[in-house]
Amino acid sequence: MLKTLVLASSLLGALAASVPGNSFTPRGAHHGSTSHHSSTTHHGSSTHHSPCHPQTSHTPHKPKPCRGNKPWNRDQWCDYDISTDYTVEPVDTGVIREYWLDISDVVVSPDGVSRTAMAVNGSIPGPTLFADWGDTMKIHVTNSLSTSLNGTSLHWHGIRQNHTNANDGVPSITQCPIAVGDTMTYTWKAEQYGSSWYHSHFALQAYQGVFGGIVINGPASANYDEDLGHIFLNDWDSQTVDELYFTSQRTGPPRLDTGLLNGTNVLGNDGDASQTGSRLNVAFKAGKSYRMRLVNAAVDTHWKFSIDNHTMTVISADLIPVQPYEATYVNIGMGQRYDIIVTANQANVADNFWMRSVPQSACSNIEAADNIKGIVYYGDSPELPTTSKHDWVDSCDDETANLIPYVSKQVSAANLDELSTASVARNSDGLFKWYLNSTTMLVDWQYPTVQSIINGTDDYDAYEDREAVIELAEADQWVYFVVATQMPIPHPIHLHGHDFFVLAQGSGTYNSTVQLNLDNPPRRDTAMLPAAGYLVMAWQTDNPGVWLMHCHIGWHTTEGFAVQFIERASEMTSAVTAGDEEQLEDVCSVWQTFKNDHMVHQEDSGV
Structure with a gap:
């Protein structure tokens, strides 16, 4: 290792x-x-x-x-x-x-x-x-x-x-x-x-x-009147993430100061003269329904998002439309997105309501955890709300159980005995198992894998262990992949190049007795690996390329909690256009000169 x-x-x-x-x-x-x-x-x-x-x-x-x-x-x-x-x-x-x-x-x-x-x-x-x-x-x-x-x-x-x-x-x-x-x-x-x-x-x-x-x-899978665009949920600190990273290496993930909603928030208590910053304000008109596009763009925070007194209708997860379902809050892991519709039907209750983005303490660490809030207001201008949050249990859950893709798809059955024993290396049956943190990716900025393949390096054995390469040579085959961890925190797992099917999520050790959902299971590009648990994924090899899969906790990506899939390498030379190949060479040439002139040294995973 x-x-x-x-x-x-x-x-x-x-x-x-x-x-x-x-x-x-x-x-x-x-x-x-x-x-x-x-x-x-x-x-x-x-x-x-x-x-x-x-x-x-x-x-x-x-x-x-x-x-x-x-x-x-x-x-x-x-x-x-x-x-x-x-x-x-x-x-x-x-x-x-x-x-x-x-x-x-x-x-x-x-x-x-x-x-x-x-x-x-x-x-x-x-x-x-x-x-x-x-x-x-x-x-x-x-x-x-x-x-x-x-x-x-x-x-x-x-x-x-x-x-x-x-x-x-x-x-x-x-x-x-x-x-x-x-x-x-x-x-x-x-x-x-x-x-x-x-x-x-x-x-x-x-x-x-x-x-x-x-x-x-x-x-969209449900009607609405107006689109309010993105609501970005970020964690934030007075130090940069680069400065904080060294702290994380010595003492674990650092405690961050606060969070932001669309790039803004306050620091300090409401009413205190020392409070700085400003809150996100969102105007509602009674009777209208609004679409909001939630994105967790945090480095290391799992949120529960809600608007006091209001019910949300979830209509998509990542880029997959789902059968609409109602919720008073949404769990959202790093890298995940949810589109929600909120109907402005609470003007008879109050004029102002808190919009809350609450870090979950088991998988987040923020000082001002109860003060990451915006204001939803009916009327001409916002005032400080006096409303109370919905009831929930502090947890690092995923929304998987609620997600039914609108376009139904089935997954071919796997050989469960083989699935339970497959390793991180390639397997003749196309089945793999990756124990998070068992290997650390280290790849070179200057020599991208795509360029190596275009230049003729399509031999799986030519790659070093540190490059964490898994070969998917056959076209249109099902890949079944188990991600497992013994660590007591959950991890958001993101796959490039594909939407994957979530066949199972759970705590404990995965084995062949685990029931897999093969009948229109949730599909998305980012799903939670539960703490001390497993995530079972499936997708088809329908997209030639080199695709990264990694934990979307920022610290972990940089540390190399990742693997790369080389999918259908023999077809990649025809899949990369002449213009893309020329640009790839030009960008690498300019980078090499810049790197040498400024003595830039790579000291992270490369991704």
Whole structure:
């Protein structure tokens, strides 16, 4: 077993600044006019090259986008509907949406306390990227981290990247880091629809502020009036995550100061003159129903999200629409997303209600755990609520038992005896078992796996143990994978390139007597591995590429709690376009020069 890696501040430092608000922007930054549209709106009508508005074009002989849907028929979308299986019937609008994103060092004060950070287009969260179902996204990402001298990348979380593996945005796996001053263009198809987010996959930058929302407009499994967009849930501290990482190496995960809702919150008690910062305020109009797109963008916090006195209807998990179900709160692990609908039907109870994002103590550690709140208000302006939270048990649960995918799918039965004894190495039956923390990934920024395969290294035996490679050579085969841990904390497990089926979750040791759900089980891209338990996953090898699977606790990703699947390597040379291959070589060449000129040393897992 390899040793756990330790990060160095010379590599991971950030500088930086702020203005409180629903997203915060550094002092002196240019403010773009990014619009937050509802899913009924057609986007991308601008024609100028702005970093905040997309440029839209149409390829010849392809249909133009339709008008989408209305509040009374959200299950419809153009010639398709909520029952359309896009894995069988792909949607293609022929529209290209083009965005320009710039990553820079900033100084921010989202809770009123100034510290360094990083931002996308000068704000945290960064601008939301909009597309319609079936559009193609073309996103130019420039590294302007001239103070911290960090490399960077952007990963499009949950986007399957069907046959666009080189655009997944993972250093050491699908690309070299983008050097300071360089630009990389990511191109991918919006084959799914719903809510997701983008974030850096370089070191701990995602938790320094390098993230933003993705909205792919399409049908929904329940009707609603208005779309309020993303609600990002972040943990936050007066120290940077890079500084805190060294503490975590000595004493375990550090205690963080507070949390943020869409990049803002207060520090201190209400009514105290010393309180700083500002709360997120959300206006409700009685009788209206609102869609909210929840994202857990925390480094190490599992939340319960709720709005006092209100009931939520959950309509999707990650990018998978589900049969609607009602809840007074939602459990949300790191990297997970839930779309909810809230009806404004409590104006007779009060004018102001707390919106709560509550860390669960068994898997989180925040000082101001009871003060991570926004205000939902009926009327002209918000005031401090006096409402009480819903009842719940402090726990690190997943929503799995409630999730019934709207488009039903079945999973082929596995050989359970083989599944229970498979190892982390490849198995002749395509069955695997990974004991978390039994191996530590260590891959090289300068030599991404995709490039190695394109250059002819498709021999599984050529990879070292530290690269944590698992080969999936056959096309369209079922893969069954057990993730297990003896550690007393849960772990959010995220798979790139696929939505996986959750066949079982539980505490204790997995064995062949565990009942697997094969009849339309929940499917998603991020699910919780229970404390001292197991997670059984399944997916099909329908997407050639190199795909990372990792724990989405930020500290653990950087320490190398990850494996990489090389799927159908023999087909990858044809799956990577000539343009992607040329860009890969160019980005790596510029990175090599930058790395040598600035004596950059890799001291983390590489992902």
